[in-house]
Amino acid sequence: MAGSAYIADADILAAAAELEGLTFLYDARSGQTHILAPPAPQILEALAGRAGDAEDILQRIGDRFDVPAEGAAHALAARLAELEAAGLVRRP
Amino acid sequence: MRHQLRLQVGPVAFRIGSEWARPIAQLRRLYAGYPEPEGACDFTVRLEAETPWWRFVRPSVAIRGDYVLPDAAPLPLVLGLLAAEMGMNLQMALGQRRFLLLHAGAVERDGRALLLTGESGAGKSTLSALLGERGWRFMGDEFALLDLDDGRLHPFPRAVSLKNEAAELFAGMAPDRFGPVLEGTPKGRIRHLRPNAAAIAAMAEPAVPALILFPRFGAGLAAAVRPVGAAELFMRLTQASTNYVALGPRGFDSLLRLCRDTPAKAIDYASSEEAVALVEQLWEAGR
Numbered sequence: 001m002a003g004s005a006y007i008a009d010a011d012i013l014a015a016a017a018e019l020e021g022l023t024f025l026y027d028a029r030s031g032q033t034h035i036l037a038p039p040a041p042q043i044l045e046a047l048a049g050r051a052g053d054a055e056d057i058l059q060r061i062g063d064r065f066d067v068p069a070e071g072a073a074h075a076l077a078a079r080l081a082e083l084e085a086a087g088l089v090r091r092p
Numbered sequence: 093m094r095h096q097l098r099l100q101v102g103p104v105a106f107r108i109g110s111e112w113a114r115p116i117a118q119l120r121r122l123y124a125g126y127p128e129p130e131g132a133c134d135f136t137v138r139l140e141a142e143t144p145w146w147r148f149v150r151p152s153v154a155i156r157g158d159y160v161l162p163d164a165a166p167l168p169l170v171l172g173l174l175a176a177e178m179g180m181n182l183q184m185a186l187g188q189r190r191f192l193l194l195h196a197g198a199v200e201r202d203g204r205a206l207l208l209t210g211e212s213g214a215g216k217s218t219l220s221a222l223l224g225e226r227g228w229r230f231m232g233d234e235f236a237l238l239d240l241d242d243g244r245l246h247p248f249p250r251a252v253s254l255k256n257e258a259a260e261l262f263a264g265m266a267p268d269r270f271g272p273v274l275e276g277t278p279k280g281r282i283r284h285l286r287p288n289a290a291a292i293a294a295m296a297e298p299a300v301p302a303l304i305l306f307p308r309f310g311a312g313l314a315a316a317v318r319p320v321g322a323a324e325l326f327m328r329l330t331q332a333s334t335n336y337v338a339l340g341p342r343g344f345d346s347l348l349r350l351c352r353d354t355p356a357k358a359i360d361y362a363s364s365e366e367a368v369a370l371v372e373q374l375w376e377a378g379r
Binding site: 015017019020021022024026028031033035 | 321322323324326327330336337340341344345348351352
């Protein structure tokens with residue numbers, strides 16, 4: 001059970017920069033600036049312009065990062081809920 | 093408006109109108125030597141009677157202009173000069189779109205700017221004015237204007253607002269540089285000080301930001317310096333800016349560049365002499 005699928009705008013990371021390990025992201029839609037800690041930026045990158053559920057995200061991130069399998073899906077679901085509340089991802 | 097003054101402060105042109113003669117006469121004296129704007133003014137401030145008949149009965153100044161705060165309380169006429177100053181601040185804070193506005197004092201040396209920012213009462217006003225009399229060029233004590241295109245800092249050398257005991261630090265200055273003593277303002281006793289001639293003459297010359305300091309004053313504080321990283325700097329400066337949100341992506345890009353390129357430190361100090369020494373020491377170390 002991988003939960004709901006989400007998607008982010010293809011250009012969601014167009015105005016983003018990393019400062020000291022945190023990602024500062026300007027969201028052109030809302031005009032808000034978000035400060036994101038890992039793995040939120042990696043999740044956005046995985047969902048930019050292509051929908052996916054937690055399993056898909058793990059697979060996409062896992063291609064480049066060493067993601068621990070234990071509890072990863074649960075943690076990911078919590079991060080996705082936060083990103084949805086912030087308006088950075090939505091359900092397709 | 094019956095009485096009017098046009099005033100150029102750095103890149104911003106103001107028009108200040110008043111129903112009373114006195115605030116304008118005081119402003120004219122305080123801002124003696126400032127250039128008059130060549131073209132149209134950016135902002136208008138109007139000092140009006142709270143209600144028409146009160147102009148005579150109990151004169152009370154309402155601050156009006158291009159941008160107003162609906163719940164701003166009127167000030168007694170004796171504080172008319174303060175009302176004009178507050179009006180200019182208000183127009184900048186609410187209406188400025190050409191620059192990223194940072195609530196900070198700024199001084200310059202060798203074409204490089206030092207920014208002093210932090211909470212009210214941290215000493216940025218006093219410190220920037222003090223440095224302005226000790227070998228630095230005073231750029232402003234209230235707002236620093238960051239150019240959205242090239243990231244340089246533009247001066248905004250308004251009269252310095254010295255609160256309570258701070259005026260004593262400037263006792264040796266020429267008397268004609270001071271405005272009247274304003275008692276009983278929301279911030280206590282205030283006296284304005286006109287920046288020196290060098291600061292006024294160079295008001296059109298921007299400088300490259302080189303160091304950002306967050307001073308903190310406390311009588312019992314031990315002198316201390318703490319580095320402020322780029323991420324913390326970004327967060328603190330969004331709070332120190334009145335128009336960051338309104339500028340959208342241009343504000344984001346400008347602030348990002350400033351935070352990436354400019355080292356920042358927090359300093360604690362217990363006396364203004366200690367603060368000046370700390371500033372000089374950090375400035376030398378960063379050269």
